[in-house]
Amino acid sequence: MRIALDAMGGDFAPDAIIDGVIDAQQHLDADDQVILVGPTQTIQARLAGRTGLGERISIVEAPEVIGMDEPPVESLRAKPKSSIAVLAKLAKQGQTDAVISAGNTGACVAAFQMRMRNLPGVNRPGIGVVVPTFGGPVVICDVGANIACKPINLYQYAIMASVYSSRLLGKTNPKIGLLSIGQEDTKGNELIRKARVLIKSDPDLNLYGNVEGRDIFKAVVDVVICDGFVGNVVLKLSEGLVDGLFNAIKDELMREEPQLALTFKPIVKRIYQKYDYNEYGGAPLLGVNGTALICHGASQARTIRNAILAAKRYHQQRINAVIADYLQARAQRMSDAQTN
Amino acid sequence: MRIALDAMGGDFAPDAIIDGVIDAQQHLDADDQVILVGPTQTIQARLAGRTGLGERISIVEAPEVIGMDEPPVESLRAKPKSSIAVLAKLAKQGQTDAVISAGNTGACVAAFQMRMRNLPGVNRPGIGVVVPTFGGPVVICDVGANIACKPINLYQYAIMASVYSSRLLGKTNPKIGLLSIGQEDTKGNELIRKARVLIKSDPDLNLYGNVEGRDIFKAVVDVVICDGFVGNVVLKLSEGLVDGLFNAIKDELMREEPQLALTFKPIVKRIYQKYDYNEYGGAPLLGVNGTALICHGASQARTIRNAILAAKRYHQQRINAVIADYLQARAQRMSDAQTN
Numbered sequence: 001m002r003i004a005l006d007a008m009g010g011d012f013a014p015d016a017i018i019d020g021v022i023d024a025q026q027h028l029d030a031d032d033q034v035i036l037v038g039p040t041q042t043i044q045a046r047l048a049g050r051t052g053l054g055e056r057i058s059i060v061e062a063p064e065v066i067g068m069d070e071p072p073v074e075s076l077r078a079k080p081k082s083s084i085a086v087l088a089k090l091a092k093q094g095q096t097d098a099v100i101s102a103g104n105t106g107a108c109v110a111a112f113q114m115r116m117r118n119l120p121g122v123n124r125p126g127i128g129v130v131v132p133t134f135g136g137p138v139v140i141c142d143v144g145a146n147i148a149c150k151p152i153n154l155y156q157y158a159i160m161a162s163v164y165s166s167r168l169l170g171k172t173n174p175k176i177g178l179l180s181i182g183q184e185d186t187k188g189n190e191l192i193r194k195a196r197v198l199i200k201s202d203p204d205l206n207l208y209g210n211v212e213g214r215d216i217f218k219a220v221v222d223v224v225i226c227d228g229f230v231g232n233v234v235l236k237l238s239e240g241l242v243d244g245l246f247n248a249i250k251d252e253l254m255r256e257e258p259q260l261a262l263t264f265k266p267i268v269k270r271i272y273q274k275y276d277y278n279e280y281g282g283a284p285l286l287g288v289n290g291t292a293l294i295c296h297g298a299s300q301a302r303t304i305r306n307a308i309l310a311a312k313r314y315h316q317q318r319i320n321a322v323i324a325d326y327l328q329a330r331a332q333r334m335s336d337a338q339t340n
Numbered sequence: 341m342r343i344a345l346d347a348m349g350g351d352f353a354p355d356a357i358i359d360g361v362i363d364a365q366q367h368l369d370a371d372d373q374v375i376l377v378g379p380t381q382t383i384q385a386r387l388a389g390r391t392g393l394g395e396r397i398s399i400v401e402a403p404e405v406i407g408m409d410e411p412p413v414e415s416l417r418a419k420p421k422s423s424i425a426v427l428a429k430l431a432k433q434g435q436t437d438a439v440i441s442a443g444n445t446g447a448c449v450a451a452f453q454m455r456m457r458n459l460p461g462v463n464r465p466g467i468g469v470v471v472p473t474f475g476g477p478v479v480i481c482d483v484g485a486n487i488a489c490k491p492i493n494l495y496q497y498a499i500m501a502s503v504y505s506s507r508l509l510g511k512t513n514p515k516i517g518l519l520s521i522g523q524e525d526t527k528g529n530e531l532i533r534k535a536r537v538l539i540k541s542d543p544d545l546n547l548y549g550n551v552e553g554r555d556i557f558k559a560v561v562d563v564v565i566c567d568g569f570v571g572n573v574v575l576k577l578s579e580g581l582v583d584g585l586f587n588a589i590k591d592e593l594m595r596e597e598p599q600l601a602l603t604f605k606p607i608v609k610r611i612y613q614k615y616d617y618n619e620y621g622g623a624p625l626l627g628v629n630g631t632a633l634i635c636h637g638a639s640q641a642r643t644i645r646n647a648i649l650a651a652k653r654y655h656q657q658r659i660n661a662v663i664a665d666y667l668q669a670r671a672q673r674m675s676d677a678q679t680n
Contacts, residue, residue, distance in 0.1 A: 071526050106522075134584045144521055147529050181484055181572040182446075186411050189487050189569055213573040214580030229529055230570055232521040233553040234577060240554030241581050244474045245615070249589075252611050260607070263600060271592050275585070 001029070003311050004096035007038030008065045008083040009103025010299045014038060017102065018046045020304025021057065027309055028056065034308070035096055037062045038083045062086035068297055072106030076114075084108055088115035091290050098311040100282055102295035102304065109145045109285060109294070116290045119320055121327030121334060123150075125287030126157045126228065127294060128164050129235060130280040135219025139165045139174075141286060142228040143235045149227035152337040154178070154195035158205055160286040160323050161223045167317040168310075169222075177211030177221030179230060185209065191227065198337050199225075202330070239277060246272050281306030284314055286323070291315045341371070343651055344436035347378030348405045348423040349443025350639045354378060357442065358386045360644025361397065367649055368396065374648070375436055377402045378423045402426035408637055412446030416454075424448055428455035431630050438651040440622055442635035442644065449485045452625050452632045459660055461667030461674060464489075465627030466497045466568065467634060468504050469575060470620040475559025479505045479514075481626060482568040483575045489567035492677040494518070494535035498545055500626040500663050501563045507657040508650075509562075517551030517561030519570060525549065531567065538677050539565075542670070579617060586612050621646030624654055626663070631655050 005021060007014045021034050028034070036043050037060045044059065064082040066075045076085055084103050088111035090096045099116075101108045105127075113125055126142030141161040146153055158176050165174040178196055180188035185196065187210055199207045208221045216224055216234065226234070246268060253261035273279070281303055282293030291314050295307050327334060345361060347354045361374050368374075376383050377400045384399065404422040406415045416425055424443050428451035430436045439456075441448045445467075453465055466482030481501040486493055498516050505514040518536055520528035525536065527550055539547045548561045556564055556574065566574065589608060593601035613619070621643055622633030631654050635647050667674060 069522075069524055071524070134588055147521060179573060181487060181569055182409075184409055184411070213575065213577030216577060217581050217584045226573075229521055230573055233519060233566075233570055233574060235553065237553030237556060237574060237577060238581060240552075241557050241578060242585065244557045245582065245585055248474055248614075249608070249611055253607065257607060260600075260603060264604060267593065267597060267600070268589070271589055274588075 001031070001098065001312060001315055002033045002035060002096045003098045003100065003308055004035040004037055004060070004087055004090050005304070005308075006083045006087050006101035006103050007036040007043050008062070009101040010295065010297050011068070012298070012300060013102065014042055014046055016299060016301045017304050018043065019301035021308065022050060023301055023305040024308040025056070032056060032312070033058065035060055035090065037087045037090070039063055060086060060090065066104050066107045068104050070104060070107070072104060072110045075104070076107055076111055084111050088112055091116050091292070097315055098291035098293070100293045100295065100304070100307050100311055102297060102299040105144055105294055105297075112285050112288050112292045116288045116292060118287055119289050119324050119327070121324065121331065122156060122287035124153045125285050126153070126160065127283050128161045128286045129283035130169065131216070131235070131238065131277065132275050132279060133217040133219045137169050137280070138216060138219050138222060138224060139169070140216070140224045140226070140231055140234065142226065143231035143283065144228045145285060147227065147229040147232070149191060151191060151194035151198055152334070154191065154225050154227070155198040155202070155337060156287065156327070158199045158223065158225050159326055161225065162205060163319055163322050163326065164284065164286060165222050167319050167322065168313055171222045173206045174222035175206050175208045176223045176225060177208045177215065179213070179216070179224050179226035179234070180210040181212065183210050183212060195225070202333070242275050278303040279306065281308070281310040289320070291320070341369070341438070341652060341655055342373045342375060342436045343438045343440065343648055344375040344377055344400070344427055344430050345644070345648075346423045346427050346441035346443050347376040347383050348402070349441040350635065350637050351408070352638070352640060353442065354382055354386055356639060356641045357644050358383065359641035361648065362390060363641055363645040364648040365396070372396060372652070373398065375400055375430065377427045377430070379403055400426060400430065406444050406447045408444050410444060410447070412444060412450045415444070416447055416451055424451050428452055431456050431632070437655055438631035438633070440633045440635065440644070440647050440651055442637060442639040445484055445634055448634045449625060452628050456628045456630045456632060458627055459629050459664050459667070461664065461671065462496060462627040464493045465625050466493070466500065467623050468501045468626045469623035470509065471556075471575070471578065471617065472615050472619060473557040473559045477509055477620070478556060478559050478562060478564060479509070480556070480564045480566070480571055480574065482566065483571035483623065484568045485625060487567065487569040487572070489531060491531060491534035491538055492674070494531065494565050494567065495538040495542070495677060496627065496667070498539045498563065498565050499666055501565065502545060503659055503662050503666065504624065504626060505562050507659050507662065508653055511562045513546045514562035515546050515548040516563045516565060517548045517555065519553070519556070519564050519566035519574070520550040521552065523550050523552060535565070542673070582615050618643040619646065621648070621650040629660070631660070
C-alpha cells in the first residue's frame with residue numbers, strides 16, 4: 001500500500017511527521033511505501049543518517065506550505081505547490097492509496113474534496129473522529145468539514161460513522177446518538193428533528209435517539225452525530241478541558257504536596273494517556289473517494305505513526321466500498337431525502 | 341427583598357430547596373422574605389421542627405409539579421397550578437422581587453418570559469451561566485433559552501452578559517468572545533459573522549473576537565457568546581467531562597493504589613470544588629423584566645443557598661436597569677440590527 005504524508009503539516013512538522021514515519025516502519029508490510037510530500041532538501045536533511053529506512057520512503061517535492069491559520073480556499077489557490085495541494089493531486093492521479101496531513105484542516109478538507117471527489121451517493125463528506133471516553137472509544141461526526149448541514153448530511157454521517165465504528169472499532173450494530181439539548185425527541189432544533197426522522201426510517205441503522213453533551217463521554221452511544229460547527233466546538237472544548245484539568249491537578253499538587261505529587265505523577269500520566277487523542281492518530285474525511293486522514297495540528301510522532309496504521313486499517317477494511325454499497329442500495333431513499 | 345423559590349424544582353426537591361433556604365437564613369438581611377412555592381403540606385412537614393426560621397419564610401400553595409423531562413409549553417398549559425407557573429404569576433403580580441427554580445429549564449424560560457415579559461428593548465432573553473475555569477469565572481450566554489438565534493440576539497447577549505460580568509463578577513470592561521470554529525475572523529457560520537459585525541460596531545463593547553472550544557476554560561475572554569443550542573451542549577459536556585474525569589481518577593487510584601487514594605482524596609476533592617458549578621448557584625435569565633434565576637437540575641442545598649445570595653446581588657446591583665438604559669441609548673442601532 002502507498003501512503004502519502006504532508007511532511008509540513010502541523011505545529012511540530014516536519015520533525016514529528018518524519019519521526020512518526022520512521023516509528024511506523026516496523027509495523028508496515030514489506031510492500032508498503034511511504035511518500036513524504038514537502039521541500040525535498042528539508043526532508044532529506046531530516047532523514048540523513050537514519051538507518052534501516054530501506055527503499056520504502058520516497059519524497060515528492062512541494063516547495064510551498066499553507067500555514068495553520070491561513071484561509072483554506074484562498075491559500076490553496078495562491079499556493080498550488082503547497083504540500084496539501086500536491087498531496088491531493090497525488091491522490092487524484094492515483095499515485096497513492098492514502099493521504100495523511102496534520103496541516104490546516106480547512107485546506108485539507110477543501111483540497112481532498114476537490115481532487116478526490118465524493119464517494120458515489122455522498123452529498124458532503126464529514127470528519128469522523130474517534131474520541132477516547134470513560135466507556136471506550138466513541139466516533140463523533142462531523143467535527144468541522146461541514147458547518148452548514150442539511151438533514152441528509154447528518155443522515156449520511158450516521159451511515160458512514162456507523163460503518164467506521166463497526167469496521168474499525170469492531171462495534172456490532174453501533175448505537176447512534178443525535179447531539180441535542182435534551183434526550184426527549186421533542187428537544188432540539190429543526191435540523192436535528194428532520195435528521196432523526198431520516199435516520200429512524202432506515203431499518204439498518206441503530207438509532208438510540210438524542211444525546212446531550214454530558215452523555216458523550218459516558219459512551220451512552222457508539223456514534224455521536226452533529227453538524228460540523230457543534231462538533232468542532234465539542235472536540236476542542238474536550239481537549240482543552242482534559243488538558244486543563246490534568247494541568248490544574250498537577251499544579252495544585254506541586255504547590256500543596258510536592259512530595260506526594262511525585263508519587264502521583266506516573267499514575268495521573270497513565271490515566272491521562274487513556275484520554276489522549278493521539279492514541280487514535282488521524283480522523284478520516286468520511287465520504288471522499290479514497291483514504292484521507294486529517295490529524296490534529298499538535299500531532300506528535302506517535303500520532304503520525306498511529307495515523308499511518310489507521311490509514312492501513314481503513315484501506316484494508318474496505319470501509320469506503322461498504323459505505324458506497326450501502327448508499328447505492330438506498331439511492332431512491334437518498335434522492336427523496338434531498339428535498340427535506 | 342422578597343425571594344420566591346420553586347420548592348419542587350430539581351432532582352433533590354423539596355429537601356435540597358428547603359435546606360438551602362434554611363442555610364441561606366444567616367446571610368439574609370432583616371427585611372428579606374423567602375416565599376416557598378409548592379404543596380403546603382409537603383413544605384410544612386419538611387420545615388417542622390426547624391428552629392430560628394422566624395417570620396421570614398412564607399408558603400404559597402402550588403399543588404402541581406412539572407417533571408424535569410416534560411415538554412415545557414404543553415405542561416405549563418396542562419398544569420396552571422404547577423410550582424413554576426405559580427412562581428411566574430407571583431412575579432407578574434409584583435408579589436416577589438425575584439424567582440428561583442431548579443426545575444424544568446424549558447418550562448422556567450417559557451413561564452418567566454410569558455409572565456414577566458422582556459426588559460424594554462430586549463428581543464429574546466438568554467441564560468447567562470457563570471462557569472468556573474482555570475483562569476477564573478467566565479460567563480457563557482446563551483446556554484439554552486434560545487436555540488434559533490438571530491445576529492441581534494447574540495449582540496444583545498454580548499451586552500447583557502458584559503453588564504452581568506462587570507456588575508456581578510467585578511470584571512472591568514469584560515472581554516467578549518464569539519464561540520466559533522477558529523479564532524480568525526473568517527472562521528464561523530453566517531450567524532457568527534453577522535453578530536461580530538454588530539458587536540464590533542458598538543464602541544462600548546470590548547470584543548476580543550472569535551474563541552474556540554479550547555479557549556473557554558483558559559479564560560481567554562470574560563464572556564463567551566453563542567446560540568442556546570451550542571451553549572447548552574458546551575455546558576452539559578463540560579459538567580460531564582469534569583465529573584467523569586474526577587471519577588476516573590478516583591476509580592483508578594482505588595484500584596491501583598488504594599493507600600494513596602485515601603491520601604489524595606481530600607486534595608482531589610479540594611481541586612474538584614474549584615470547578616464545581618454549585619458554587620455560582622443559579623443562572624439569570626438575562627433580558628426578562630425582573631430577577632429570575634434558573635438552577636441546575638441536580639442542585640444541592642448549597643447551590644440553592646448560593647442562588648438566593650446571587651439573586652440578592654443581582655437585584656442590589658440593579659443589573660436590569662443598567663441593561664435597559666444601555667439598550668435605550670441604542671434604540672436606533674437596535675432597530676437597524678433587526679433587519680440583519
